[in-house]
Amino acid sequence: MDQTRMNRRGFLRHGGNLVAAGTLAAALPSLVAAQGAVTVGFIYVGPRQDYGWNQSHWDAAQKIAAMDGVSVVEQENVPETAEVEKVIQSMIELDGAKVIFGTSFGYWDSLKKMAVEYPDVLFTHIGAIWKEGDPENVVGYRGYTEEAHYLCGMAAARMSKTGKLGFIGSKPLYFIYNNANGFILGAKAVNPDITCNVVITGDWNNPVREAETTNALIDQGCDVIIANVDSPKVSVETCEQRGVYSCGYHSDLGALAPNGFLTGAEWNWAAGAEFMQAFLAGEPYPNLKRGGFAEDMIALSPFGAAVPQDVRDEVMAAKQGFIDGSLILYKGPLKDNQGNVILEEGESIANSDTPFKLGVDFFVEGAIG
Amino acid sequence: MTPVAIAQSREAVTINVAAFLLTLALFGVYVTFLGHNPWDVYYVLWLGSFARMISIESTLTNAAPLMLTALCTAIPARAGLLVIGGEGALVVGALAAVLVGVTLGGLPAWLGITLVGLSAAIAGGAWIGAAGALRQRRGVNETISTLLLNYIAIAVMYHLISGPIRDYERVLKTSSWSIPDSLRVGEMPFIDVHWGLGVGVIACLVLYVVMRRTSFGFGVDILGGNQRAAQVAGLPIDRMVILCCFAGGAAAGLAGGFEIMAVHGFASESLAVGFGYAGILVAFLARQNPAAIILMAILLGGITASGGLLQRRFDLPDATTQVLQGILFMIVLASNACYGRIGFLQPKQKAGA
Numbered sequence A: 001m002d003q004t005r006m007n008r009r010g011f012l013r014h015g016g017n018l019v020a021a022g023t024l025a026a027a028l029p030s031l032v033a034a035q036g037a038v039t040v041g042f043i044y045v046g047p048r049q050d051y052g053w054n055q056s057h058w059d060a061a062q063k064i065a066a067m068d069g070v071s072v073v074e075q076e077n078v079p080e081t082a083e084v085e086k087v088i089q090s091m092i093e094l095d096g097a098k099v100i101f102g103t104s105f106g107y108w109d110s111l112k113k114m115a116v117e118y119p120d121v122l123f124t125h126i127g128a129i130w131k132e133g134d135p136e137n138v139v140g141y142r143g144y145t146e147e148a149h150y151l152c153g154m155a156a157a158r159m160s161k162t163g164k165l166g167f168i169g170s171k172p173l174y175f176i177y178n179n180a181n182g183f184i185l186g187a188k189a190v191n192p193d194i195t196c197n198v199v200i201t202g203d204w205n206n207p208v209r210e211a212e213t214t215n216a217l218i219d220q221g222c223d224v225i226i227a228n229v230d231s232p233k234v235s236v237e238t239c240e241q242r243g244v245y246s247c248g249y250h251s252d253l254g255a256l257a258p259n260g261f262l263t264g265a266e267w268n269w270a271a272g273a274e275f276m277q278a279f280l281a282g283e284p285y286p287n288l289k290r291g292g293f294a295e296d297m298i299a300l301s302p303f304g305a306a307v308p309q310d311v312r313d314e315v316m317a318a319k320q321g322f323i324d325g326s327l328i329l330y331k332g333p334l335k336d337n338q339g340n341v342i343l344e345e346g347e348s349i350a351n352s353d354t355p356f357k358l359g360v361d362f363f364v365e366g367a368i369g
Numbered sequence B: 001m002t003p004v005a006i007a008q009s010r011e012a013v014t015i016n017v018a019a020f021l022l023t024l025a026l027f028g029v030y031v032t033f034l035g036h037n038p039w040d041v042y043y044v045l046w047l048g049s050f051a052r053m054i055s056i057e058s059t060l061t062n063a064a065p066l067m068l069t070a071l072c073t074a075i076p077a078r079a080g081l082l083v084i085g086g087e088g089a090l091v092v093g094a095l096a097a098v099l100v101g102v103t104l105g106g107l108p109a110w111l112g113i114t115l116v117g118l119s120a121a122i123a124g125g126a127w128i129g130a131a132g133a134l135r136q137r138r139g140v141n142e143t144i145s146t147l148l149l150n151y152i153a154i155a156v157m158y159h160l161i162s163g164p165i166r167d168y169e170r171v172l173k174t175s176s177w178s179i180p181d182s183l184r185v186g187e188m189p190f191i192d193v194h195w196g197l198g199v200g201v202i203a204c205l206v207l208y209v210v211m212r213r214t215s216f217g218f219g220v221d222i223l224g225g226n227q228r229a230a231q232v233a234g235l236p237i238d239r240m241v242i243l244c245c246f247a248g249g250a251a252a253g254l255a256g257g258f259e260i261m262a263v264h265g266f267a268s269e270s271l272a273v274g275f276g277y278a279g280i281l282v283a284f285l286a287r288q289n290p291a292a293i294i295l296m297a298i299l300l301g302g303i304t305a306s307g308g309l310l311q312r313r314f315d316l317p318d319a320t321t322q323v324l325q326g327i328l329f330m331i332v333l334a335s336n337a338c339y340g341r342i343g344f345l346q347p348k349q350k351a352g353a
Helices: A008-025 A053-065 A082-094 A105-117 A145-159 A174-190 A207-219 A233-242 A269-281 A309-324 A354-358 B003-033 B038-049 B053-078 B086-101 B109-138 B142-161 B196-213 B215-225 B227-232 B237-264 B275-285 B290-314 B319-338
Strands: A038-043 A070-075 A097-102 A122-125 A138-143 A164-169 A195-200 A224-228 A245-250 A261-267 A288-291 A298-300 A341-343 B175-178 B266-268
Touching (some): A038 A082, A053 A097, A053 A245, A082 B290, A138 A269, A145 A261, B053 B086, B053 B237, B053 B290, B086 B175, B237 B275, B275 B319, B290 B319
């Protein structure tokens, strides 16, 4: 905090800290964070081992903790209330954190507020909604998980015997539409006649409805299911019990279904380390970043035992296509599932066309429901 | 204070301090089994809750809504009711704050904030007051009805924020319209905690005086002791029960109002994060005494605040804080059996009495 920002409140707080630091920190040196290391704070909205959204961030925390000169502190189950601001302050002032990863969408306003109060700390957010005028020490980043869903769709179509897939979505939001479309387009790339039943539960987290929906899809003949919910654990386990294939989302769920797990679409939030290093080195960094496989912002789960080598090779070749830009997700001729023409023959949308993807509110042809 | 009152306070303080120390000792045993040095853990508990200005602010921020929601259980409890509807009253108060707030953009801030606070309090008060009326007039058990009213309040909120009052601009988080900036209340002077804390402390103190120093409060105590006796004594028991429920509900509604005015600015699922249920815990820890609620809310706020640091320094699971809270709750409840049984804490009996 520089001199011009030192007000009465700040003076009281820092004065108090000096006294307390003198008397208490000396008492237990073992508890003071390692000297010389950069401390990074991760804040999760739920339990970090949820086989879902929070775990994808925990994966990143572990990768970042393994970097040289970095130590990570983590706190889970932090609600999107006034508490998160106090947790951030505590991480910065008691743990000495220089970078804060706010891993829930609803932390956004709190992160911006704290960024003004602590201009020498970097804050990252997962919504990629930073805009001109927001603090410079806040960044937003987010992966194009639809590319990983495309690969899941390919594996799913190769493994399906009934030619019917199932997609369970949480909310009718742009990235859920994109993920479903990626899954279906990937499936149709290997089997043009395949269909996919799509069900939106309406909730981020509703394990009972997710289990019911999974069972209903299986009863309708779907034999590969992917669930875009906070934690696809219930759906994947239900598929395993019913003896059908499943794909994962967020983080690696292979351990939950040793027989039926094919692969999964994962985030690579550890890509945020790039902002962190630039910030700490005093170099410029973008405030907004989106990317897919080419930018290493998403990942594909390791294949399950059920997937034969030729399918693995085919999927990995498509992944290479996303990396080198030869594979385009949205390209014509493309219709939505109502029969409306989205793209004419010869038209295509660049994989990095964020404005288009933000506006996607349709399911492509082949989606049922 | 009379000698008897002094002896009673001394008894309460002694028993509570002993209960707290026993809680810490048991928690120390628990963390020792998890492989940590209990003294390190105590130090971190202290560091995270009270050792620094930032820790105190964190503690008080957590405590602020708990003071108000605890009153929702404590005030009806004095009239002999077990109300657990703080969560619902908070949500209803918050919804009222949003609905009234969005229409008041043009008013001067002081007037607008007062009106929003009042409407939150009235909405919460009516919500719990209705449960009181149902009990007195229709014999509906207030514990069951307030529990169910919680579910109804939260369901109504979900309905409103996902349709009728939804702000479609906020794409990824389902939430209501925002109240105008002129109605947002900031932090208190000298300390980085929002005004909900100050209002919570004032509400606790005012209700303490009302309950302990007025004939109304005396009447409520009689009512809480024995409703038949109060009826025979000619007390307007229906009105008193409903009024106590209204006051408690109003406090919780106000907590919701401050969640809107001071914290969020809009209604979302983040309102129903358990402040109402934690308030029940606080009310019981305080033995339904409004003044003691202030201290117990701060104690519980401190446990929550330092729980985060405990997680970070020792890599303990989040549930560790709940273990500590659980031990504290059980021991304080069990310690209620000690009142009147420990000889040296009793008021001295006059010879021959």
